[in-house]
Amino acid sequence: MGIEMLTPSQTACKMTAAHISEGRVKAMQATAGVGLVQGPAHGVTLSDLDGNTYIDCRSAGGVFNLGHTRAQIAEVLAKAVQDTDMGDWMLLSGIRAITAKKLASLAPEGLDHVQFGVTGSEAVEVACKLARGTTGREKLVAMTNAYHGFSGFALATAPEDLIAPYGPLTPGIVAIPHGDLAAAESMIDDETAAVLLETVQGSGGVVLPPEGYLAGLRALCDRHGALLIFDEVQAGLGRTGKLFSFEHWGVVPDMVVIGKALGGGYYPISACLYSARVLDFVNVRPLAHPSTFSGSELGCMVAQKALDLLSDPALLANVEAMGARLARGYGTLQAAFPDFVLGHRQIGLFTGLDTPDAETGKALRHAAVRAGLIAFTAPFQPQVLQIWPPLVITKDEIDELLLRLTHAVREAADSFNDTNTQTRANGT
Numbered sequence: 364m365g366i367e368m369l370t371p372s373q374t375a376c377k378m379t380a381a382h383i384s385e386g387r388v389k390a391m392q393a394t395a396g397v398g399l400v401q402g403p404a405h406g407v408t409l410s411d412l413d414g415n416t417y418i419d420c421r422s423a424g425g426v427f428n429l430g431h432t433r434a435q436i437a438e439v440l441a442k443a444v445q446d447t448d449m450g451d452w453m454l455l456s457g458i459r460a461i462t463a464k465k466l467a468s469l470a471p472e473g474l475d476h477v478q479f480g481v482t483g484s485e486a487v488e489v490a491c492k493l494a495r496g497t498t499g500r501e502k503l504v505a506m507t508n509a510y511h512g513f514s515g516f517a518l519a520t521a522p523e524d525l526i527a528p529y530g531p532l533t534p535g536i537v538a539i540p541h542g543d544l545a546a547a548e549s550m551i552d553d554e555t556a557a558v559l560l561e562t563v564q565g566s567g568g569v570v571l572p573p574e575g576y577l578a579g580l581r582a583l584c585d586r587h588g589a590l591l592i593f594d595e596v597q598a599g600l601g602r603t604g605k606l607f608s609f610e611h612w613g614v615v616p617d618m619v620v621i622g623k624a625l626g627g628g629y630y631p632i633s634a635c636l637y638s639a640r641v642l643d644f645v646n647v648r649p650l651a652h653p654s655t656f657s658g659s660e661l662g663c664m665v666a667q668k669a670l671d672l673l674s675d676p677a678l679l680a681n682v683e684a685m686g687a688r689l690a691r692g693y694g695t696l697q698a699a700f701p702d703f704v705l706g707h708r709q710i711g712l713f714t715g716l717d718t719p720d721a722e723t724g725k726a727l728r729h730a731a732v733r734a735g736l737i738a739f740t741a742p743f744q745p746q747v748l749q750i751w752p753p754l755v756i757t758k759d760e761i762d763e764l765l766l767r768l769t770h771a772v773r774e775a776a777d778s779f780n781d782t783n784t785q786t787r788a789n790g791t
């Protein structure tokens with residue numbers, strides 16, 4: 364019997380199948396076309412365990428807005444661990460207070476208080492819980508095509524096929540079609556605690572709010588005494604060219620949820636910023652969200668530095684400039700492959716490339732990985748390729764990304780044309 368020679372990636376896949384789940388490995392293979400196993404990562408580049416390098420166009424949904432293994436964050440963390448640790452959530456914390464003050468000073472007026480969490484889902488739980496506590500109402504209005512996480516309230520807002528095995532879910536949550544103000548008008552009423560939405564839908568394929576939509580929701584919430592909650596776990600912290608994406612539309616929510624990039628790529632931390640109205644409830648129930656690792660000392664130290672870097676005007680200007688450069692490249696691609704690239708949706712470096720259907724989306728995402736891009740299709744809109752590189756990406760890196768993308772589109776389009784020609788030749 365021959366000796367089985369496996370690459371490091373194959374070995375990791377085998378171990379994953381044996382000790383995590385075979386389904387997990389198969390899911391990765393279906394997503395990427397290969398069992399992609401992450402290795403060293405720096406800046407916008409990520410390697411697999413076999414030494415292949417990729418431009419990261421996922422940024423783990425925004426975790427790596429500042430690039431991978433960002434030195435300034437690593438330095439802060441290395442220094443912080445000398446003097447402190449997780450801290451005790453029950454005790455007051457100066458580091459936590461300074462971080463909350465920094466967040467409040469960066470957010471628009473009115474969002475002056477903070478409850479920290481560890482994950483984005485947890486911060487969504489905080490927001491929904493505080494909405495019910497503040498209003499004494501049960502009904503939460505969410506959107507179709509949305510993702511807010513996979514726990515409690517958040518899970519109950521997810522699309523049907525995702526939640527099917529887990530019922531019964533948290534009651535009192537209704538979903539309305541995203542972007543439809545008439546539907547919102549008929550659903551939001553005096554029994555509504557809050558309206559929850561991603562300011563820009565990410566997993567739904569980079570869907571921007573139609574003109575006037577956010578202002579319309581704000582007005583409806585005000586009319587009925589409901590709270591408006593924006594989920595900026597993906598759209599926030601610089602991704603769109605502003606620190607908070609809702610700043611593009613000049614509408615301020617009662618609560619905003621952030622996560623991912625807040626940890627600088629190194630340390631899990633999330634937050635829910637809230638208004639004075641919510642504060643009244645929190646003052647009565649100051650321990651409304653006891654959570655052991657929320658607002659940890661180390662997480663807050665990292666978040667302070669991450670916020671300094673993410674709010675740097677030079678970084679936000681880079682997002683705009685690199686977004687424009689990417690858009691020009693998309694235009695060229697669309698002109699060259701009009702049947703394959705139908706268009707794109709974009710704000711800053713939050714971009715989605717439209718292909719005709721799920722099959723072409725799959726072909727493109729597999730070709731993209733082969734071409735050296737980690738770019739996957741949107742979970743709820745599998746015809747849309749998401750391209751969300753770290754915000755530190757340079758001109759040369761954008762050009763390289765576009766070169767690889769062009770290569771991938773050509774390969775995927777050719778394979779589709781070949782298949783269609785073959786099908787016609789076979790008369791099938």
Ligand SMILES: Cc1ncc(COP(=O)(O)O)c(C=O)c1O
Nearest residue numbers: 424482483484510511512596597
């Ligand atoms: C918009 C949005 N909200 C919430 C979450 C949940 O965040 P986490 O996975 O950190 O719990 C995500 C995760 O991708 C998200 O995209």
